[in-house]
Amino acid sequence: MDTIISARGISKSFGKHKVLRNIDLELKKGVSLAIFGPNGAGKTTLLKILSTIITPTQGDVIINGIDIKKNPSGARELIGVISHESYLYDELTARENLRFFSKMYGMEKDLLEERINELLEQVDLQKRADDRVGSFSRGMKQRLSIARALVHRPVILFMDEPYTGLDQRSAEAFENVLRMLDKDNVTKVMVSHNIERAVQLCDRLMIMDSGEIVYDSTTEQIESIDEFKKNYSSLVCTDTDVEGITNLQ
Numbered sequence: 001m002d003t004i005i006s007a008r009g010i011s012k013s014f015g016k017h018k019v020l021r022n023i024d025l026e027l028k029k030g031v032s033l034a035i036f037g038p039n040g041a042g043k044t045t046l047l048k049i050l051s052t053i054i055t056p057t058q059g060d061v062i063i064n065g066i067d068i069k070k071n072p073s074g075a076r077e078l079i080g081v082i083s084h085e086s087y088l089y090d091e092l093t094a095r096e097n098l099r100f101f102s103k104m105y106g107m108e109k110d111l112l113e114e115r116i117n118e119l120l121e122q123v124d125l126q127k128r129a130d131d132r133v134g135s136f137s138r139g140m141k142q143r144l145s146i147a148r149a150l151v152h153r154p155v156i157l158f159m160d161e162p163y164t165g166l167d168q169r170s171a172e173a174f175e176n177v178l179r180m181l182d183k184d185n186v187t188k189v190m191v192s193h194n195i196e197r198a199v200q201l202c203d204r205l206m207i208m209d210s211g212e213i214v215y216d217s218t219t220e221q222i223e224s225i226d227e228f229k230k231n232y233s234s235l236v237c238t239d240t241d242v243e244g245i246t247n248l249q
């Protein structure tokens with residue numbers, strides 16, 4: 001399998017605060033990685049560096065052979081990001097938002113409308129396609145931001161807490177979209193506090209604490225979710241916000 005993400009010696013400081021400490025990460029094409037860890041461990045910071053949103057203090061990231069320092073826009077064409085920030089425009093309709101982002105990525109006009117309709121259907125928003133996003137609920141905005149992240153057919157999808165704001169039906173629609181991406185061998189990197197869901201969806205599990213990777217395993221290698229949670233508790237003693245962890249005490 002080809003390596004699609006290669007990060008070497010990544011460190012990040014905000015002033016005197018060292019948030020990431022010499023992180024190395026290699027990810028093969030098509031793999032889905034879940035990153036867990038307590039609040040402040042550095043998960044979002046790592047995701048932002050890998051997805052070119054912020055730059056590291058030290059270290060290099062190569063995305064599909066592209067050095068993101070030398071060619072950030074080339075790397076961005078390969079990347080989709082779902083984060084706390086929806087990047088949507090309230091005054092535009094759902095369809096207009098997707099059109100805007102498709103054009104930003106330079107997509108061909110004749111393919112664009114077909115792709116937009118396909119995505120609106122996948123995230124179950126086809127009936128609200130021509131309504132202004134300002135009138136949408138949080139969950140609907142989250143679903144549209146999933147479509148926005150996928151409009152240019154990225155080969156890597158970065159997700160920071162993608163379940164935030166999704167009700168049960170929306171979470172299922174989201175997981176269906178993720179399964180569809182498997183068919184296209186899209187690589188996924190997900191930061192999550194939801195161990196149950198992430199373990200079911202991902203093939204590699206990583207735990208971060210205090211800016212370091214303290215655990216890295218394939219999902220196949222773990223015996224059970226309970227065993228993984230015990231590992232988590234022993235490695236990360238102070239965390240109380242991962243679902244189910246507190247029940248193990």
Ligand SMILES: Nc1ncnc2c1ncn2[C@@H]1O[C@H](COP(=O)(O)OP(=O)(O)OP(=O)(O)O)[C@@H](O)[C@H]1O
Pocket residue numbers: 014017019037038039040041042043044045046
């Ligand atoms: N722009 C910034 N300026 C200063 N400090 C920052 C900045 N961004 C993040 N930090 C700090 O870096 C540390 C790691 O933050 P980060 O958001 O990466 O953690 P996290 O593991 O994603 O946590 P959470 O689970 O709460 O989302 C925190 O102490 C945070 O306050």
